[in-house]
Structure formats: structure tokens, C-alpha cells
Amino acid sequence: MAEDVHYCPLHECVFSGDVRRLSGLLRLHDVTKKDKHGNTALHLAVMLGRKECVHLLLAHGAPVKVKNLAGWSPLAEAISYGDRQTISSLVRKLKQQAREQMEERRPNLVSALNQMGDFYMELKWDFQSWVPLVSRILPSDICRIHKRGSSIRLDTTLVDFNDMRWERGDISFLFNGDRKPNLSLTVLDNKAELYQRVRYEETEMEIEDEVDILMSSDIMAAQMSTKSITFTRAQTGWIFREDRKEMVGPFHSEFYVINGMLLESRKRREHLSEEDLQKNKAIMESFTKGSTQGFDNNGEPVRRPSLSPPPESKVSWEEYIGSEPGNHPTLGRNLVYKETSKAFKATVAMSPDFPLSVDMLLNVLEVIAPFKHFSKLREFVLMKLPPGFPVKIDIPILPTVTAKITFQEFAFRNDIKAELFEIPSHYIEDPTRLRWQ
Template identity: 80%
Template sequence: MPMTMAQEEGEKYPIHRCIFQGSVKTLSSLIKTHDIAEKDKQGNTPLHLAVMLGRKECVQLLLAHGAPVKVKNLAGWSPLAEAISYGDRQTISSLVRKLKQQTREQMEERRPNLVAALHQMGDFYMELKWDFQSWVPLVSRVLPSDICKIHKSGASIRMDTTLVDFNDMRWERGDISFIFNGDQKPGHSLIVLDNKAKLFQRVRHKETELEIEDEVDILMSSDIMAAQMSTKGITFSRAQTGWIFREDKREMVGTFHADFYQINGMVLESRKRREHLSEEDLQKNKAIMESLTKGSSQGFKNGEPPLRRASLNPPPESNITWDEYAVAPPGQCPLLGRNLVYKESSKSFKATVAMSPDFPLTVDMLLNVLEVITPFKHLSKLRQFVLMKLPPGFPVKIDIPILPTVTAKITFQEFAFRNDIDPELFQVPSDYFEDPMRFPDL
């Protein structure tokens, strides 16, 4: 007798099926022989399903066996996003811990290759100019600009910047140096200097329990956000110059000849969910979020620990069967948790990039450098951009969107290979004091 479609899916995805059926015993035996990272046709991993269905024991078992946390389903949501929607604090906390552990492990796996790549690269000095611009006139007048100065010697990199951070239209100015010494052990390789206050902070390898619990409070009190730059439809066309006789635009950028390209089809897609937040939550949350992001819960008031957000009442038990789930077409996943409260928006951007064949660094080399210096959000945007398949050459001038209303113009205005870089640049000055909480986000 031929199998039904649901039976076929059950044969294909036995771990997914046993999670649906809530069988921890079957899961613990299948986990030894099956791929626990496999996605079903909705793009859900077993961890997604365990979270969405509230199978807490299954969640803990999967995490104990290293199920990946940073993975998205076809709808673009991670298990952590689904856990915030479900609202069980212990599950959210477990996922946050595991996500941080897996991120550290992945970085440590890549570290030897990264350090080897830095050693092979010549030593250099480079300047990166950032000009932030907005189509909103009043905003444009108050936006910062910055010149990042980057020194590289052996497996060490130092970046000096006056722009500490830039997020949600708030920025912090300062005189900051970020030092990476690749030959040091992980807990000691990353240091940030505050040159005005003469303080330094080692970028820690592990978060404290208090920081994890603060982060869980913030996640439970906030919209579930997903934003990405869609690169699917991106094309490059040569930028033109001249009114009557049109020709390809070529200009000098600093000392480098460059061909200019128009980037077409760049779309910033942002989506948010808030089914886990009540109207009362939305009123309270502004105050909670401000106190948490300012770090006011770092110390206990009057010796009492901070009030933590309690788990939500679980959503109604899903009455969807495995058979109904298994036959649903891809992208039409039946609702397994709360009714979605969902909003999405997309904005198209026009951008340009100037590519130079003369620049001494390759794009691969730049990516190695950026991988080291991307705790800063605006630098990680640059890294995402450079990962795109660009026209030939090196991107010496780039326009990229940073926020929905703000773009950054980045110019590689100076570059020179040098063999006289002072080794003291990569040391903490003797008159600086250590402050482990100067930069709470690092």
C-alpha cells in the first residue's frame, strides 16, 4: 500500500515528527543517528518546532546536543524569535546562552585562519572616512562624520576612531582605540582604549549571569525584529557623466583611479512582531527599556535584585497534527503558536560604488581586517556590503544605507604598505586604568 504524503514526510523528517508528538524518549534515541540541524520544507529545524510547540524538554535535549540557534526558517525567523513569541523565560534564557556559546566557538574555529591571513598580509596604514547623510534635512545637519585610522603589523590591528557607536539616531563621540593582538590568547586579544578618560577594557570572552538576564528582559520587552539588506535583485551598471555626450564616469578617489557604478535593486526589508506584548506592556516598556539600556540594573537597588519579567501564559495548545503540518506547502506553515501581530516594510535605496584596479589591498584582505574590527555596528554593515559580488577592483568609495533614513559614504582615502609601524601602538599605555564596564555592550 503506497504511503501518504504525510507518512513520506515523517520518514524524511523523523526528528521533526517525534517533536510534534512530544516523544522525548524517541528524540533521545534518534538524536544519536540523525542530523539535528536538518530543515524541513518550511525551513524549520527540530529546535524551531520544539520552541513553537512549547516542548521544553525537547528544547533542552536539542541544545545539550548542540542544535544550532542562529538559523532562520522560510519565514525568516530564528528559534530565539519564536521563543520570545512563546514567552517562556527559561527557554529564552537557554537559547541566549547557547547562541553566545556557539558564536564564540565559531569565531575560535575561524581564528587560526584569520591570524594566518593577517601574518601573510603586508603591514600597512589606512584611513577610512565616514560621512553620514540623510534625505531628512534636519537630521542631515546633525549627523557625525569620522576618520578611522587603521594600523596593521603582523597579526595585530589598531583602529582609532572618534565615533564610538551609532544606533537608532543616537551616537557617542569620543577618542577610542580598538586593539586586536592575534597572537594573544582569546580572553586577552581584544582591548578598547578610551583615550580621553585614560581607561581600557578587555573585550570579555563570556557574559555574566546578570548580563544574560538583562538581555532576556530586553528581548521579552521589545518587538521581535528582523532586518536585512536583500541582495537577490541587485545589479551593477556603469555610472554615466556628461549632459550631451554621455560617457562612463571615471574619477580619482584620493590617489586611486576609479570606475563608478550605480547599484540597482538594493532593498532594506524590515519586519517586526509583537504578539507577545500587551497594550500595558507597550506603555511600560519605554521606561523599562531606557533603564535597561542605560545599564541601571547593573547594581541592585537597596540590596534587592532587579525585578525580572515573568514567563507569559503559554499560547493555546496547537491542535495542528503532524499530518496537517507535513502536507502544508512550503511557505504556508500552519500557525503553531500565538496569532501573529506582524508588520513589514521595505525601502529601496540608490547607491554607488567606485572600484579601483590600483588599490594595493584585495577585497579578501579587507574582509580579514573587517572581521577583526566589527564589534561596531556601522563597520559590520560595511562588511556585509563588501561580501556582495562586486564589480572588478577594490571598493574605494561606497554609499551604503545604515538606517532607513541614513546612508554612509565611506572613502578609503589613504593606504600605504609600511614597515616602520611602532609596536607600542598595540600596547596599553602604562598610565591607563582598567574599567571592565566602560563599554557595556562589548
């Protein structure tokens, strides 16, 4: 029998602000349940400014990385509401939940890597844009991946990108699955001969800096909509059309056109004043340079204060739950919202000859997902692809930029040396050097 979406006792308690009843119900009901609008009880607690309910739900493990039908997470709604303490609590919990999920998956990941043969692989990234001036400044890069046992080394010259800023360098990323979590990830800066352990735990200062950034900038949600995607065989030839088949490196490949790929980008700024928008640029620049926006007389950073709360919601539970799915009355601030959607026609070349399976690739990509462009590749490979291995792919990275990725070399090898996964003895540790995460 279908579950009644109107029966949401936790949500109803949050609406009425009944903290005692909520506390009792949390032992009996699923804290992850969504109502007909896709909101969890935590979404509602944040939108309505019910701080005690927020803390109670977080203490019971309410998920922070979850989106409603409109595509917004509880953290996005908290930024809109503007209570600094709530935003800070959600950021901390989000990071804790991400760590716990990573630790949960880790034994399976390490065991999957150990069972896979050792290999060397090369990926070529070409970034392209339909905007001519942008196209000229976009980088290309060859990433080299070595895998031995449960260890992976990625060598790249493209450190990261943010909007249209591209950071170049000579970076190696080491993952050693047989080490303790806090010692398993290391980034080497080979030019400066420095290394940095990738910490799972952020300092208080880093968390508060992040809260300042979130409160000072647009709330962004960008996602690749895969609902309407279809694959059709790519054709070649002017008169006699036939299915396109080509060699990609040493691999026989069949080309498919990906139809219906949409990059949806949404932006909210109801929490920002005109003055904020002016200051915003300067604040963001000071953060990217690694300094905060100002200090008080004691040398403490000046933090962004909470906003005045929006007017108390007059919407009743009945009005809320009785409205059309995804179209409920406003509970917090009135949205200031802009949406853009761009359709992409992309191609993918699938090869039956490639020695690695898609599942194996997903395990490797999970390790290197902290690099943003690799997490995009992982999202893409998770789609239901045609048979074979995707040896050449177009992926939209930003609204104006597409990456073309080619798996141009792959070989299982049993001569990969252990020292590749070690930090060179003359490298110096510098925890502040690389702000790539």
C-alpha cells in the same frame, strides 16, 4: 537524487513531543536540517513549547543563529512564546556557539593577517539621510587602521549607534592575534584614559539583563536583500554619455550603480501587552543608563516573568508539512507583525589600483566587526562586487540613514611601531565603562 524535504524525522518527533525517540534519532540525523518552511527541529520545539525537546536539541548542538523562510530565528520564536527559561537557554547557547565559531576561525585569521604586509589605512564615514532634520545631526568620522603582524588597531570617534542615538568619543580598539583569546581584544577610552578587555564570557547578571530586554521589546529582523541586486556602469555627461571614471583619493576608479538593493525591516510584538508598550520606553532607558528596572527587598533585580503560554496547537504534522512552503498554519501566538521595505539606489566605485585585496579587507573587518557599522560594511563587501576594490561605497545602515564610506588613504609600511598595540601604562582598567558591545 534530491533529498525529500518531507522526510524530517527529528521535526516529526518534536511535533508529537516524543522525547525518547528524538534522543535516539539525534545520533543518526542532522540536527541542522531545515524542513520545507526553513524551520529546524529547534524552531519547531520552541514554537510548540516542547521544553524537553529544546534542551535535548541544544545539548546536541542545534544552531541558534539560523533563520526560517520567514526570516525568524529560534530565539525570535522563543521570545514570541514567552518562556523565560527557554529564552535564557537560547541566549546562552547563541553566545557559546558564536565564541566557538570565532575560536575555530581564529588560527586562519591570525595566519592570514601575518601573511599580509603591514599597513596604514584611512576610512572616511559620512552618514546621510533623506530626512532633512536627521541629516543635520548625523556625524562623520575618519577611522584610522594600523596593522602590524597579527595585530590591528582601529582609532575612531564614533563609538556606536543604536536607532538614532549616536555615541561619540575617542576610542581605540586593539586586537592582538598572538595573545590568548580573553586578552586579545581591548578597547581604550583615550579621553578618560581607561581601558576595558572585551570579554567573551558574559556574567549571569548580563545574560539575565539581556533576557529582560528581549522580553520587553519588539522582535526585530532587518536585512539587506541582495537577491535582486545588479550592477550597471554609472554614466556621466548630458549629451555624450560615457562611463563615469574618477579619482578617489590617489586611486583610479570606475563607478557602478547598484540596482535592486532593498532594506527589509520586520517587527513583531505579539508578546507585548499595551501596558508593556507603555513601560517599554522607561525600561529601555534604564538599561541604556546601565541600571535594571527595579530591585526587590533583598536588593535582587526584579526579573520579567514568563508569559502564559499560547493555546496548545491543534495543527497536525501532516497539515504542517503539507502546507505551502513558508506559509504553514500558526503554531504559537498569532503574529502581530509589521513589515517595511525601502529600495536604495546606491553607487560603488571600484579601483584596480588599490593595493589591498577584498579578501584581505574581509579579514580586517572580521576583527573589528563588533562595531555595528563595520559589520554592515563586511556584509556589503561579501556581495559579488564588480572587479577591483570598493574604494567608495554607499550602504544603508538604518531605514532612513545611508553611510558613504571612502577608502581615502592606504599604504603598506614597515615602520609601524609595536607600542601602538599596547595599553598605555597610565591607563586604568574599568570593566564597566564601555557598554559598546
